[in-house]
Amino acid sequence: xxxKSDQPNMDRRKMIGGxxxxxxxxxxxxxxxxxxxxxxxxxxxxxxxxxxxxxLIDSNKCADGCSACVDxxxxxxxxxxxxxPATDAVWIRPVKLKDKQxxxxxxxxxxxxxxxxxxxxxxxxxxxxxxxxxxxxxxxxHRCIGCRYCMMACPYKARSFIHEALTEQSVNAPRGKGxxxxxxxxxHRVDDGVMQTACQEACSKEGHDAILxxxxxxxxxxxxxxxxxxNSVQIRADLELNTGVRYLNx
Amino acid sequence: MSKMYYRELYCGTPARYWSGLALLGxxxxxxxxxxxxxxxxxxxxxxxxxxIVWGLPHVFAIFLIVAASGALNVASIGSVFGGxxxxxxxxxxxxxxxxxxxxxxxxxxxxxxxxxxxxVAMTEYNFKSIFAWNVILYTGFFAIVGIYLWTMIDRSVNKxxxxxxxxxxxxxxxxxxxxxxxxxxxxxxxxxxxxxxxxMFVIMSFSYGLAFFIITLIAAYIWxxxxxxxFRLTKLKNLxxxxxxxxxxxxxAYHLTNLYITQHHGIERFILLDxxxxxxxxxxxxxxxxxxxxxxxxxxxxxxxxxxxIAAASVAVLIGxxxxxxVIVIGxxxxxxxxxxGKEVVESGFYDGQVMNYVPTLPEAALGVAGIAVxxxxxxxxxxxxxxxxxxxxx
Ligand code: SF4
Ligand code: SF4
Numbered sequence: 001x002x003x004k005s006d007q008p009n010m011d012r013r014k015m016i017g018g019x020x021x022x023x024x025x026x027x028x029x030x031x032x033x034x035x036x037x038x039x040x041x042x043x044x045x046x047x048x049x050x051x052x053x054x055x056l057i058d059s060n061k062c063a064d065g066c067s068a069c070v071d072x073x074x075x076x077x078x079x080x081x082x083x084x085p086a087t088d089a090v091w092i093r094p095v096k097l098k099d100k101q102x103x104x105x106x107x108x109x110x111x112x113x114x115x116x117x118x119x120x121x122x123x124x125x126x127x128x129x130x131x132x133x134x135x136x137x138x139x140x141x142h143r144c145i146g147c148r149y150c151m152m153a154c155p156y157k158a159r160s161f162i163h164e165a166l167t168e169q170s171v172n173a174p175r176g177k178g179x180x181x182x183x184x185x186x187x188h189r190v191d192d193g194v195m196q197t198a199c200q201e202a203c204s205k206e207g208h209d210a211i212l213x214x215x216x217x218x219x220x221x222x223x224x225x226x227x228x229x230x231n232s233v234q235i236r237a238d239l240e241l242n243t244g245v246r247y248l249n250x
Numbered sequence: 251m252s253k254m255y256y257r258e259l260y261c262g263t264p265a266r267y268w269s270g271l272a273l274l275g276x277x278x279x280x281x282x283x284x285x286x287x288x289x290x291x292x293x294x295x296x297x298x299x300x301x302i303v304w305g306l307p308h309v310f311a312i313f314l315i316v317a318a319s320g321a322l323n324v325a326s327i328g329s330v331f332g333g334x335x336x337x338x339x340x341x342x343x344x345x346x347x348x349x350x351x352x353x354x355x356x357x358x359x360x361x362x363x364x365x366x367x368x369x370v371a372m373t374e375y376n377f378k379s380i381f382a383w384n385v386i387l388y389t390g391f392f393a394i395v396g397i398y399l400w401t402m403i404d405r406s407v408n409k410x411x412x413x414x415x416x417x418x419x420x421x422x423x424x425x426x427x428x429x430x431x432x433x434x435x436x437x438x439x440x441x442x443x444x445x446x447x448x449x450m451f452v453i454m455s456f457s458y459g460l461a462f463f464i465i466t467l468i469a470a471y472i473w474x475x476x477x478x479x480x481f482r483l484t485k486l487k488n489l490x491x492x493x494x495x496x497x498x499x500x501x502x503a504y505h506l507t508n509l510y511i512t513q514h515h516g517i518e519r520f521i522l523l524d525x526x527x528x529x530x531x532x533x534x535x536x537x538x539x540x541x542x543x544x545x546x547x548x549x550x551x552x553x554x555x556x557x558x559x560i561a562a563a564s565v566a567v568l569i570g571x572x573x574x575x576x577v578i579v580i581g582x583x584x585x586x587x588x589x590x591x592g593k594e595v596v597e598s599g600f601y602d603g604q605v606m607n608y609v610p611t612l613p614e615a616a617l618g619v620a621g622i623a624v625x626x627x628x629x630x631x632x633x634x635x636x637x638x639x640x641x642x643x644x645x
Binding site for chain 2: 086093
């Protein structure tokens with residue numbers, strides 16, 4: 001990935017960000033935010049615009065053959081396979097890469113990148129896809145009509161369509177046949193004040209520590225400090241989506 | 251020119267009409283049953299997956315919607331540009347446009363994950379989404395074409411015909427541009443990352459719409475034992491030739507620009523050379539059946555007066571057009587997105603870097619065909635109860 005593309009044009013970003021802020025919410029006084037009537041209201045209830053949640057994945061630490069994070073995510077959100085891999089829901093997936101020039105191999109996990117300018121939200125006809133003020137991108141499953149336009153638009157293939165009726169759902173993530181879903185950045189934990197995603201917890205438990213969750217807006221958070229001192233990248237930075245999930249040693 | 255009289259279309263014997271209608275009814279019922287089956291079980295019973303998220307129903311739906319806007323062409327030429335030869339065909343042109351759009355939309359809606367939430371789509375708009383705009387464009391199309399038909403049929407409001415005709419003309423250009431733009435917004439997918447996409451859809455709509463128009467017009471006049479002049483038909487045929495040529499030109503422009511952009515070489519190779527079934531559909535379906543055969547049938551002096559050649563050319567245009575949409579919609583998804591430039595995917599838990607396989611299932615096809623049947627039913631009923639077709643179209 002070229003250097004240029006990893007330094008997206010911040011002016012444009014601010015402008016778009018400003019426009020979105022102007023339409024979505026209005027700041028009356030510092031800290032007091034008035035939301036325009038929009039979907040994000042209800043689901044953003046616990047969200048705080050001071051934060052922007054994100055993750056940093058260290059590709060060097062992601063261990064070959066390990067599936068701890070995937071399993072933990074599946075358990076946490078009640079994702080169960082039906083033995084049909086092409087239609088089963090996938091929120092987080094390991095990918096192993098080989099550099100075409102050098103032959104260097106590395107591994108990483110992909111999930112919804114919680115874009116600051118999410119194409120899935122732009123294309124969603126019913127506002128079912130939305131971004132909370134704290135940067136978490138979600139699908140309101142009561143509003144999703146299952147058109148799958150967001151799946152077409154997501155550059156990271158982060159989303160899954162629910163191809164069958166579901167049973168024994170987890171209370172952490174209400175889901176439904178005919179709707180689209182993706183990684184929620186463990187929003188139920190964030191809203192409960194638990195500052196660790198299920199995948200991060202599992203990865204640490206295995207002793208790999210490849211996943212780091214935290215607040216990108218807080219300069220003192222571990223993730224911000226690491227981002228400041230290392231050379232991280234966004235996947236497909238050329239699209240200028242300013243992803244909330246970043247990668248090290250790719 | 252003598253005065254035109256329009257009359258409800260009765261075909262040879264009532265039995266023929268009603269059995270034809272019954273057949274269409276059965277096809278529609280099968281399609282609805284298929285939709286229920288897919289909805290009830292969930293989409294896993296279809297060929298669609300998390301990688302190929304839009305399948306055969308979308309191909310049918312987009313094909314019909316695009317054709318719908320083109321079918322209005324004849325009416326536009328008649329009242330907007332004042333073509334006296336086309337004017338008597340204006341009513342039918344409007345009716346066919348409404349029918350095709352209704353058929354396409356039915357397929358589109360019944361393939362949603364939650365068709366029961368259609369009301370959400372009608373009341374919740376995200377104005378950044380081209381899909382939401384399309385909901386407005388499609389609904390408006392029914393209204394405008396409906397009024398347009400009214401101004402054509404009812405003498406007392408006929409004076410507004412030209413104004414409404416203009417409105418309908420622009421509306422339907424917007425509609426096709428909107429449909430084409432659905433793909434234009436998918437920046438990450440190489441196949442769709444082309445500015446030529448929207449104008450290409452407009453010209454495709456001209457071609458498919460006219461082909462539908464010609465073939466159903468010939469059928470209706472045979473059915474109704476009415477006179478259809480060669481001169482008028484030749485005019486339509488020549489127009490079709492121009493449109494087919496234009497689609498061919500745009501296809502060329504699309505692929506040549508893509509070949510110019512290095513990042514798009516992968517997808518070009520895929521469609522043009524080694525994409526298996528998509529490559530075949532492109533060369534055999536879109537280019538040979540959809541362009542070369544019709545151009546030959548239209549321009550070869552041997553078939554100058556042959557009605558069958560005109561009908562065959564129209565059918566070939568429709569088959570080719572169907573393949574063209576198939577290659578765009580399914581082929582564009584089957585080709586993997588390039589998430590990691592310069593790297594090769596060795597392993598993935600979600601098919602990264604792999605060409606995806608899609609095998610459409612019978613229920614998907616049944617739903618799609620039902621869309622066509624809906625269009626034909628609306629035309630058959632509309633032509634019977636309204637004065638749509640001129641009594642005679644002899645030269
Ligand atoms: S990664 Fe995809 S699903 Fe997630 S926010 Fe970005 S576009 Fe939306
Ligand atoms: S599938 Fe649901 S979330 Fe995705 S674009 Fe359609 S309505 Fe929005």
